[in-house]
Amino acid sequence: MSIRSPQDVLFIGGSGVISAASVTRAVALGHRVTVLNRGTSTTRPLPPDVETLVADVTDDDAVDAALAGREFDVVAQFRAFRPDHVAHDVERFTGRVGQYVFISSASAYQTPPERLPVTESTPLRNPFWQYSRDKIAGEDVLVRAWRDRGFPATIVRPSHTYDRTLLPTTGGWTDVARLRAGKPVVVHGDGTSLWTLTHTEDFAVGFVGLLGHPAAVGDTFQIMGTHAPTWDQVYRWLAAAAGVDEPELVHVASETIARALPDVGPGLLGDKAHSMVFDCAKLRALVPEFGTTITYDQAAVEQIAWHDAHPEAQRVDDALDAAFDRLVAHARAV
Secondary structure (H helix, E strand, O other): OOOOOOOEEEEEOOOOOOOHHHHHHHHHOOOEEEEEEOOOOOOOOOOOOOEEEEOOOOOHHHHHHHHOOOOEEEEEEOOOOOHHHHHHHHHHHOOOEEEEEEEOOHHHEOOOOOOOOEOOOOOEOOOOOHHHHHHHHHHHHHHHHHHHHOOOEEEEEEOEEEOOOOOOOOOOHHHHHHHHOOOOEEEEOOOOOEEOEEEHHHHHHHHHHHOOOHHHOOEEEEEOOOOOOEHHHHHHHHHHHOOOOOOOEEEEOHHHHHHHOOOOHHHHHHHHOOOEOEOOHHHHHHOOOOOOOOOHHHHHHHHHHHHHHOHHHOOOOHHHHHHHHHHHHHHHHO
Protein backbone atom coordinates (compact mmCIF):
# COMPACT_ATOMS: atom_id res chain seq x y z
CA MET A 1 0.00 0.00 0.00
CA SER A 2 1.30 3.46 -0.84
CA ILE A 3 1.51 6.45 1.47
CA ARG A 4 1.17 10.10 0.57
CA SER A 5 4.87 10.75 1.08
CA PRO A 6 7.51 9.56 3.54
CA GLN A 7 7.41 11.48 6.81
CA ASP A 8 10.07 12.13 9.43
CA VAL A 9 8.24 10.79 12.49
CA LEU A 10 9.31 11.00 16.12
CA PHE A 11 7.64 8.50 18.47
CA ILE A 12 7.90 9.50 22.13
CA GLY A 13 7.56 6.07 23.69
CA GLY A 14 7.49 3.57 20.86
CA SER A 15 8.15 0.27 22.63
CA GLY A 16 4.90 -0.09 24.56
CA VAL A 17 1.82 -2.25 24.07
CA ILE A 18 0.01 0.34 21.98
CA SER A 19 2.93 2.05 20.23
CA ALA A 20 5.32 -0.71 19.13
CA ALA A 21 3.10 -2.03 16.33
CA SER A 22 2.63 1.52 15.06
CA VAL A 23 6.41 2.01 14.89
CA THR A 24 6.72 -1.23 12.93
CA ARG A 25 3.96 -0.25 10.51
CA ALA A 26 5.34 3.25 10.01
CA VAL A 27 8.72 1.79 9.05
CA ALA A 28 7.10 -0.77 6.75
CA LEU A 29 5.25 2.03 4.92
CA GLY A 30 8.45 3.95 4.30
CA HIS A 31 8.38 6.60 7.00
CA ARG A 32 11.69 7.65 8.56
CA VAL A 33 11.16 6.83 12.22
CA THR A 34 12.95 8.05 15.33
CA VAL A 35 12.03 6.68 18.77
CA LEU A 36 12.77 8.51 22.01
CA ASN A 37 12.46 6.57 25.25
CA ARG A 38 14.57 5.20 28.09
CA GLY A 39 15.82 2.33 25.94
CA THR A 40 15.16 -0.27 28.63
CA SER A 41 12.43 -2.41 27.05
CA THR A 42 13.40 -5.72 25.47
CA THR A 43 9.90 -7.19 25.13
CA ARG A 44 9.15 -5.50 21.82
CA PRO A 45 12.34 -4.98 19.79
CA LEU A 46 12.37 -2.03 17.40
CA PRO A 47 12.82 -2.57 13.66
CA PRO A 48 16.47 -2.20 12.62
CA ASP A 49 15.80 0.92 10.52
CA VAL A 50 14.59 2.93 13.52
CA GLU A 51 16.80 5.69 14.91
CA THR A 52 16.85 5.55 18.71
CA LEU A 53 17.31 8.42 21.12
CA VAL A 54 17.66 7.65 24.82
CA ALA A 55 16.16 9.92 27.46
CA ASP A 56 13.69 9.75 30.33
CA VAL A 57 10.65 11.51 28.86
CA THR A 58 9.83 12.99 32.27
CA ASP A 59 13.22 14.80 32.31
CA ASP A 60 12.75 17.93 30.20
CA ASP A 61 16.44 18.77 30.07
CA ALA A 62 17.33 15.25 28.95
CA VAL A 63 14.64 15.32 26.24
CA ASP A 64 15.79 18.71 24.96
CA ALA A 65 19.38 17.51 24.86
CA ALA A 66 18.43 14.33 22.99
CA LEU A 67 16.43 16.26 20.41
CA ALA A 68 19.01 19.04 20.08
CA GLY A 69 16.62 21.41 18.32
CA ARG A 70 15.61 18.92 15.61
CA GLU A 71 12.45 19.30 13.55
CA PHE A 72 10.00 16.58 12.53
CA ASP A 73 7.07 16.24 10.18
CA VAL A 74 5.19 14.36 12.90
CA VAL A 75 5.61 13.90 16.64
CA ALA A 76 3.56 11.04 18.13
CA GLN A 77 3.36 11.47 21.90
CA PHE A 78 2.50 8.22 23.71
CA ARG A 79 3.97 9.18 27.09
CA ALA A 80 2.09 12.34 28.12
CA PHE A 81 -0.30 11.64 30.97
CA ARG A 82 -0.87 15.08 32.53
CA PRO A 83 -1.64 18.54 31.14
CA ASP A 84 1.77 19.86 32.17
CA HIS A 85 3.42 17.17 30.02
CA VAL A 86 1.40 18.38 27.03
CA ALA A 87 2.04 22.05 27.78
CA HIS A 88 5.80 21.40 27.81
CA ASP A 89 5.51 19.72 24.43
CA VAL A 90 3.60 22.67 22.96
CA GLU A 91 6.45 24.96 23.93
CA ARG A 92 9.12 22.47 22.85
CA PHE A 93 7.71 21.73 19.40
CA THR A 94 6.11 25.00 18.35
CA GLY A 95 7.64 25.87 14.98
CA ARG A 96 9.42 22.49 14.85
CA VAL A 97 6.66 20.06 13.88
CA GLY A 98 4.08 19.72 11.12
CA GLN A 99 1.72 17.58 13.19
CA TYR A 100 1.70 16.74 16.90
CA VAL A 101 -0.34 13.63 17.73
CA PHE A 102 -1.45 13.22 21.35
CA ILE A 103 -2.62 9.81 22.50
CA SER A 104 -5.53 10.47 24.80
CA SER A 105 -8.00 7.79 25.91
CA ALA A 106 -11.56 6.67 25.22
CA SER A 107 -11.97 6.55 28.99
CA ALA A 108 -12.15 10.35 28.77
CA TYR A 109 -15.67 10.06 27.36
CA GLN A 110 -18.76 10.57 29.48
CA THR A 111 -18.85 7.68 31.95
CA PRO A 112 -21.28 5.99 31.84
CA PRO A 113 -22.23 7.13 28.33
CA GLU A 114 -25.71 8.54 27.76
CA ARG A 115 -25.87 7.09 24.25
CA LEU A 116 -24.22 4.36 22.22
CA PRO A 117 -22.33 4.11 19.98
CA VAL A 118 -19.76 6.58 21.27
CA THR A 119 -18.48 9.07 18.71
CA GLU A 120 -15.90 11.84 18.81
CA SER A 121 -18.68 14.28 19.76
CA THR A 122 -19.61 12.34 22.92
CA PRO A 123 -18.96 14.67 25.87
CA LEU A 124 -15.77 14.24 27.90
CA ARG A 125 -16.43 13.62 31.58
CA ASN A 126 -15.18 10.88 33.88
CA PRO A 127 -15.87 11.44 37.59
CA PHE A 128 -14.34 8.09 38.58
CA TRP A 129 -10.77 8.02 37.26
CA GLN A 130 -8.06 10.65 37.65
CA TYR A 131 -6.12 9.18 34.72
CA SER A 132 -9.02 10.03 32.43
CA ARG A 133 -9.46 13.53 33.84
CA ASP A 134 -5.76 14.21 33.27
CA LYS A 135 -6.12 13.08 29.64
CA ILE A 136 -9.08 15.45 29.23
CA ALA A 137 -7.00 18.29 30.67
CA GLY A 138 -4.19 17.45 28.23
CA GLU A 139 -6.66 17.63 25.37
CA ASP A 140 -7.81 21.03 26.63
CA VAL A 141 -4.23 22.32 26.42
CA LEU A 142 -4.01 21.27 22.79
CA VAL A 143 -7.43 22.66 21.82
CA ARG A 144 -6.40 26.05 23.18
CA ALA A 145 -3.02 25.87 21.48
CA TRP A 146 -4.67 25.02 18.14
CA ARG A 147 -7.27 27.76 18.42
CA ASP A 148 -5.02 30.47 19.79
CA ARG A 149 -1.68 29.71 18.14
CA GLY A 150 -2.36 27.30 15.30
CA PHE A 151 -0.36 24.55 16.98
CA PRO A 152 -0.88 21.58 14.62
CA ALA A 153 -2.41 19.09 17.03
CA THR A 154 -4.25 15.84 16.35
CA ILE A 155 -5.92 14.06 19.26
CA VAL A 156 -6.32 10.27 19.18
CA ARG A 157 -8.54 8.34 21.58
CA PRO A 158 -7.89 4.58 21.69
CA SER A 159 -9.98 2.23 23.78
CA HIS A 160 -8.73 -1.07 25.24
CA THR A 161 -5.77 -1.89 23.01
CA TYR A 162 -3.73 -5.04 23.69
CA ASP A 163 -0.95 -7.20 22.33
CA ARG A 164 0.21 -10.73 23.13
CA THR A 165 1.63 -9.59 26.49
CA LEU A 166 -1.36 -7.70 27.94
CA LEU A 167 -4.20 -9.85 29.28
CA PRO A 168 -7.46 -7.88 29.41
CA THR A 169 -9.06 -9.24 32.58
CA THR A 170 -9.00 -7.64 36.01
CA GLY A 171 -6.54 -10.14 37.42
CA GLY A 172 -4.31 -10.68 34.39
CA TRP A 173 -2.16 -13.77 34.86
CA THR A 174 -3.62 -14.25 38.35
CA ASP A 175 -6.92 -15.04 36.61
CA VAL A 176 -5.22 -17.57 34.33
CA ALA A 177 -3.53 -19.24 37.28
CA ARG A 178 -6.90 -19.49 39.06
CA LEU A 179 -8.52 -20.97 35.96
CA ARG A 180 -5.83 -23.61 35.59
CA ALA A 181 -6.06 -24.43 39.30
CA GLY A 182 -9.79 -25.04 38.98
CA LYS A 183 -10.64 -21.99 41.08
CA PRO A 184 -13.47 -19.58 40.22
CA VAL A 185 -12.66 -16.23 38.66
CA VAL A 186 -14.39 -12.97 39.48
CA VAL A 187 -16.18 -11.20 36.62
CA HIS A 188 -17.49 -7.70 37.25
CA GLY A 189 -21.21 -7.03 36.92
CA ASP A 190 -23.33 -9.75 35.34
CA GLY A 191 -20.77 -10.45 32.61
CA THR A 192 -23.03 -9.25 29.79
CA SER A 193 -21.75 -5.71 29.25
CA LEU A 194 -20.09 -5.17 25.88
CA TRP A 195 -16.42 -4.27 25.76
CA THR A 196 -14.49 -3.19 22.68
CA LEU A 197 -11.09 -4.87 22.38
CA THR A 198 -8.63 -3.77 19.69
CA HIS A 199 -5.45 -5.60 18.78
CA THR A 200 -2.46 -3.28 18.56
CA GLU A 201 -1.79 -4.32 14.96
CA ASP A 202 -5.28 -3.16 13.95
CA PHE A 203 -4.84 0.06 15.92
CA ALA A 204 -1.59 0.70 14.06
CA VAL A 205 -3.37 0.73 10.69
CA GLY A 206 -5.63 3.55 11.81
CA PHE A 207 -2.98 5.44 13.72
CA VAL A 208 -0.24 5.42 11.07
CA GLY A 209 -2.85 6.32 8.47
CA LEU A 210 -3.36 9.65 10.26
CA LEU A 211 0.35 10.56 10.35
CA GLY A 212 1.04 13.39 7.97
CA HIS A 213 -2.57 13.50 6.81
CA PRO A 214 -3.46 17.18 6.34
CA ALA A 215 -7.14 16.59 7.13
CA ALA A 216 -6.22 15.17 10.55
CA VAL A 217 -4.59 18.36 11.87
CA GLY A 218 -6.77 20.26 14.32
CA ASP A 219 -9.13 17.34 14.77
CA THR A 220 -9.89 14.38 17.03
CA PHE A 221 -10.22 10.70 16.11
CA GLN A 222 -11.10 7.59 18.08
CA ILE A 223 -9.31 4.42 17.02
CA MET A 224 -10.78 1.08 17.97
CA GLY A 225 -12.28 -1.87 16.19
CA THR A 226 -15.81 -3.21 15.94
CA HIS A 227 -15.12 -6.31 18.04
CA ALA A 228 -17.15 -5.91 21.26
CA PRO A 229 -17.66 -9.23 23.08
CA THR A 230 -19.26 -9.56 26.50
CA TRP A 231 -16.95 -9.93 29.47
CA ASP A 232 -18.19 -13.49 29.97
CA GLN A 233 -17.05 -14.25 26.42
CA VAL A 234 -13.64 -12.72 27.11
CA TYR A 235 -13.13 -14.88 30.21
CA ARG A 236 -14.38 -18.03 28.45
CA TRP A 237 -12.09 -17.49 25.46
CA LEU A 238 -9.16 -16.92 27.80
CA ALA A 239 -10.05 -20.08 29.71
CA ALA A 240 -10.30 -22.14 26.52
CA ALA A 241 -6.90 -20.88 25.38
CA ALA A 242 -5.50 -21.89 28.77
CA GLY A 243 -6.91 -25.41 28.38
CA VAL A 244 -9.88 -25.01 30.73
CA ASP A 245 -13.14 -26.23 29.20
CA GLU A 246 -15.61 -25.34 31.96
CA PRO A 247 -14.48 -22.21 33.82
CA GLU A 248 -16.44 -21.13 36.89
CA LEU A 249 -17.33 -17.45 36.53
CA VAL A 250 -18.55 -15.68 39.65
CA HIS A 251 -20.29 -12.38 39.01
CA VAL A 252 -19.70 -9.59 41.52
CA ALA A 253 -21.02 -6.03 41.38
CA SER A 254 -18.40 -3.59 40.13
CA GLU A 255 -18.97 -1.36 43.15
CA THR A 256 -18.26 -4.30 45.46
CA ILE A 257 -15.03 -5.08 43.63
CA ALA A 258 -14.03 -1.41 43.77
CA ARG A 259 -14.49 -1.33 47.54
CA ALA A 260 -12.48 -4.53 48.01
CA LEU A 261 -9.73 -3.53 45.54
CA PRO A 262 -9.12 0.23 45.78
CA ASP A 263 -6.30 0.09 43.21
CA VAL A 264 -8.63 -1.54 40.69
CA GLY A 265 -11.70 0.55 41.47
CA PRO A 266 -11.08 3.75 39.48
CA GLY A 267 -10.27 1.94 36.24
CA LEU A 268 -13.19 -0.44 36.72
CA LEU A 269 -15.88 2.11 37.59
CA GLY A 270 -14.37 4.67 35.25
CA ASP A 271 -14.04 2.39 32.26
CA LYS A 272 -14.61 -1.37 32.17
CA ALA A 273 -17.87 -1.53 34.12
CA HIS A 274 -19.92 -0.03 31.29
CA SER A 275 -20.81 -1.24 27.81
CA MET A 276 -18.63 0.66 25.37
CA VAL A 277 -19.08 0.42 21.62
CA PHE A 278 -17.88 3.00 19.13
CA ASP A 279 -18.50 4.42 15.67
CA CYS A 280 -15.22 5.02 13.82
CA ALA A 281 -16.72 6.34 10.58
CA LYS A 282 -14.76 9.57 10.97
CA LEU A 283 -11.45 7.67 11.04
CA ARG A 284 -12.40 5.37 8.17
CA ALA A 285 -13.21 8.37 5.99
CA LEU A 286 -9.50 9.27 6.14
CA VAL A 287 -8.07 5.76 6.55
CA PRO A 288 -10.42 3.43 4.65
CA GLU A 289 -8.16 0.39 5.15
CA PHE A 290 -8.76 0.50 8.92
CA GLY A 291 -10.85 -2.30 10.42
CA THR A 292 -10.90 -5.28 12.74
CA THR A 293 -8.84 -8.21 11.50
CA ILE A 294 -7.94 -9.86 14.84
CA THR A 295 -10.64 -10.81 17.35
CA TYR A 296 -10.02 -11.79 20.94
CA ASP A 297 -10.95 -15.45 20.53
CA GLN A 298 -7.90 -15.62 18.25
CA ALA A 299 -5.71 -13.33 20.32
CA ALA A 300 -6.32 -15.20 23.58
CA VAL A 301 -4.56 -18.23 22.06
CA GLU A 302 -1.60 -16.01 21.11
CA GLN A 303 -1.48 -14.49 24.60
CA ILE A 304 -1.48 -17.79 26.45
CA ALA A 305 1.16 -19.21 24.10
CA TRP A 306 3.38 -16.19 24.70
CA HIS A 307 3.00 -16.37 28.48
CA ASP A 308 3.63 -20.12 28.49
CA ALA A 309 6.85 -19.43 26.59
CA HIS A 310 7.83 -16.66 29.04
CA PRO A 311 7.57 -17.98 32.61
CA GLU A 312 8.98 -14.71 33.93
CA ALA A 313 5.75 -13.01 32.77
CA GLN A 314 3.54 -15.43 34.72
CA ARG A 315 3.23 -13.20 37.76
CA VAL A 316 0.59 -14.16 40.30
CA ASP A 317 -0.42 -11.40 42.70
CA ASP A 318 -0.94 -13.21 45.99
CA ALA A 319 -2.82 -10.31 47.59
CA LEU A 320 -5.12 -10.06 44.59
CA ASP A 321 -5.64 -13.82 44.58
CA ALA A 322 -6.67 -13.73 48.23
CA ALA A 323 -9.01 -10.81 47.58
CA PHE A 324 -10.67 -12.79 44.79
CA ASP A 325 -11.20 -15.68 47.22
CA ARG A 326 -12.93 -13.30 49.64
CA LEU A 327 -15.11 -11.83 46.88
CA VAL A 328 -16.11 -15.33 45.74
CA ALA A 329 -16.96 -16.35 49.30
CA HIS A 330 -19.02 -13.19 49.78
CA ALA A 331 -20.91 -13.74 46.51
CA ARG A 332 -21.74 -17.33 47.44
CA ALA A 333 -22.94 -16.30 50.90
CA VAL A 334 -25.39 -13.70 49.61
